[in-house]
Amino acid sequence: MSDGRLTSRQHVILDALASRRRVSLFGELNALLYLGVIAFAGGLAWTARAYSDRWGDLALLLPASALVIGCVAWVFAKAPVYSSDRVTSPSIGVDYVLYLGCLVLGVELGYAQYRFPALQAQWDWLLLGSSLLYFAAAYRFDNRFVLSLAIATLGGWFGVKTSGIAWISGTTARLLALGFGVLVAAIGGVTWQMRVKRHFLDAYLQVAAIVVLSTLTWSVMDRDDLSPWLLAALAASAVCVAGGVRARRLSFVVYGAFAGYLCVSRVLLPHSPGVEASFFYVVVSSTLMILGLVVLSRRMGRPS
């Protein structure tokens, strides 16, 4: 780099980065704030559950509501005006204060449902309403953490638990999970078409792909015979792989390949003439999958 292709100013900056005379703590500070917000909200929920009888509802709901209002007011005061494009936060704290406000609101709603039986009948609508509120906040303030919370809460309204892995049982639950996945993908696609926060698209599509493929794969795994679930799973896998190739996103190619492989193997393996044949099938098919993925990635022009 000393043959004159860099300006002296560039040389000074890049040399400081390469030799680590300048190091960013951006990731570490964000991690501390994220953990801090999560710990605070978790502690609030625990405290509310443990002391609701002793302290009374107002002693918990009033400070929590004040905190939510304070967070939102502070964020409105600090945040830049809305833009459909990516907006950089004026400071590292703004994103997390908004996220804290949304999480505390979620704790309040959960507490209210637990304490006031009258609200239990309206719980579904409260869940949907809070999800819409989170979506609005995520778009207004360009906040990916709140967007994740909005998607997870919408998933909750559909009966889909996005935290943890569980066997999806029952037709209604599976269809709702598929509906959720398709809706999430549709929201991402429509907002992308409308040029509104296009950088959110990946979050939508990742969630949609994982929910749809895992639901369909579970459904195929759950049965011993050919079923419409298999066709649906294979179609979804093919769409995922094709979309990944077209958008040059290998993560979707890998999701689709895995789901398709699992479903086909689930159907074929029970018909194997013996254990040796089953092992032989897995060796050959896995090797073919490896070769297929390598060929696909090279055609996509990934770094090699």
Added chain:
Amino acid sequence: MRLYAIEDELRVRLGRELRDWTKAGLLTAEQDTALRADLQTDLRRTGVMLRLGLAAFTVVAGSAAIGLVMLVTDLTSEIAIAVTTAVLGATALAAASWLVRRYRLYRYGVEEALAMGAVALVGVSGAMVAAQVFGSNSSAAPWAAGMTAVAITAIHVYRRFGFPHAAIDALVAIALVPMAIEAIGVDARRVVAALVFAGGYAYASTWRRQADDDITRSDAEVVRAAAAAGAYLALNVMLTREVLADTDHAWFRWASWVTTWLLPYVVGRTAVVDRDPRLLRVALGMTLASLYTNKAYLGLSRQPWDPMLLGVVLAVVALALRRWLAAGPDGERHGFTAKPLVERDSAALQLASLAATAMQPAHVRQVPESQDPPFSGGRSGGGGASSGF
């Protein structure tokens, strides 16, 4: 010995940094193109997701191949199985080397899974041989032999392929050697493991100082950070008592408590002096773990509001640190800044926010179940089930 020329690895690394710098606007596209022309290698690489996918399929294929060999050979003798396992390990290692030499794979997933699979197979083989030689009354000898075999093979893999995780595996395996020797007591086992990690830390520090290139220095830093984390885990009685059992001695518990606060300070100070981000992250993790286990050490009961206090402390520390760094000349102090310098700093945050979807404390509606054909069926079934993934 090493399958990759250090110059090629340096070119790959510089190519990655070049991309980051261009994305951050520190270089123009023309400069990127011109500089990249000097960084061409014959190494084949791929993205993280495909690397993971290829590694997973290799593990599946390899496991099935092992099962097939065992079924076809129908071995019953323990020694014969141990020898076969060792041969399979050697074959996997040879296959990984061949793939690298023939196709110049570099961090491609396939060769990594094969090489690390070889480490596991040789470890199993070593344990089985020791069980035959020393008898199966005690698990200490097979365990120690297995871990020693893992350590030796992992060191070989590191020297041949340069995988930093192989070097970490070797260090962890050496530290785990005394874990099955119950006669020496849990405290002695913890101390021996901590001493092994401390030795690894000292060795890695010297290795780092003497490194002539960024690749070697980076490997040394990875091993040093892992050694620091390992020593902390071995000595924090409260964090690992479920795995290693609690101590019976009050003095050991108090010494452990003091160590859990001293280690983050010492390691963090070294990280700041050396500007080593990995070591700094380990020091931060240690500090969080020490905060988490402090009450258990002091015999105090946990209160529901403890996480709230922890959250406030973390947020205040982060914001104060950011403000302090930003107040320095050019927004930095001692070479540290709170600003993202390259795309990678912000990209990690985007990835974290995406992963956060799986950790959101969202409420879940209960879904009433109905059994409708043709999509009906389900092993678990049942009403009131909610779905999850």
